[in-house]
Amino acid sequence: MNDLSSIAPSVGASFNEITQLIVTARQRAVQAVNTELIELHWQVGAYISRKIEAAEWGDGVVAQLATHLARTQPGLRGFTRANLFRMRKFFETYRHDAIVAALLRQLPWTQNLIILNQSKRPEEREFYLRMAIQEKWSSRELERHFKAALFERSVVNPAKVSPLMRQTRPEALSVFKDTYMVEFLDLAQGHVEADLQGGLLRRLRDFLIELGRDFCFVGSQYPLQVGGRDFALDLLFFHRGLNCLVAIELKVGRFEPEYLGKLDFYLEALDRNVRKPHENPALGVLLCASKDDEVVEYALNRSLSPALIAEYQTQLPDKKLLQAKLHEFYALNVDE
Helix, strand or coil, rough: CCCCCCHCCCHHHHHHHHHHHHHHHHHHHHHHHHHHHHHHHHHHHHHHHHHHCCCCHHHHHHHHHHHHHHHHHHCCCCCHHHHHHHHHHHHHHHHCCEEEEEEECCCCHHHHHHHHHHCCCCHHHHHHHHHHHHHHHHHHHHHHHHHHHHHHHHHHHCECCCCHHHHHHHHHHCCCCCCCECCCCCCCCCCCCCHHHHHHCCCCCCHHHHHHCCECCCEEEEEEEEEEEEEEEEEEECCCCCEEEEEEEEEEECCCCCHHHHHHHHHHHHHHHHHCCCEEEEEEEEEEEECCCCHHHHHHCCCCCCCEEEEEEEECCCHHHHHHHHHHHHHHHHHC
């Protein structure tokens, strides 16, 4: 019997390299199978579309095709009458957009169907396609973001950031949100800051998904010492894409301008005492229960820190209301 604990470190490192080769190859194989499957659905959808447009086929013929495939290909799954019509819709929706069509091959069929069936606009479809690829959302996570109206919120309510962040870190604008959904915490109406922070730590995985996959948790009540005094930052993260620390301060009430001074102080302490030489300056987020956008604008306008002010919501938003606001937004900007 082999005792793996007795393997020399150099040999063990070699074993790990081989293991990684196997894992990588398997991932490529799964992606290759998915790409071929999406391409098959595309081609079948294109064939059916052409036959129907040429008036050579009707709906009844598609139903006959599904029956024929079930009889002649007994191991074949997913080619029901309903799915064949979905493949047709899939092709007809994206056939004139080569850039977006190229994204489809990077997602499984289930995620593609969710985006296809729940999106109302081409911009929304592209948004969710890119985000699902970037964030590697499961179908369950993707469904949640649709329920949370992420696209509508991103367009109607972009992140409120300081001028310094906008000027020096424009790439960060696409990373942060104006509102973060924490409905998974089931917080009571009169919750206090300890309830919010404790809930976020207990459901850290869900919070990281809401923040974005490039966020890595560093610590809570993160200790900072300045001038012989001890301070504690509510939450500290690191963002791999931005290559910087991200400080998050929690407030269970509405935003008040004086909160920004404390966040500025924490960012200065992080940059002087915690940040590594190869990292970019830290960014800060004030996460409040509510905020007045005009007060936020005034407070941020003179801020010398790369910071933003966002709010958290304990219930999913009214999606119909956000869709109405989105419709107004597009109507106002149609001629611009």
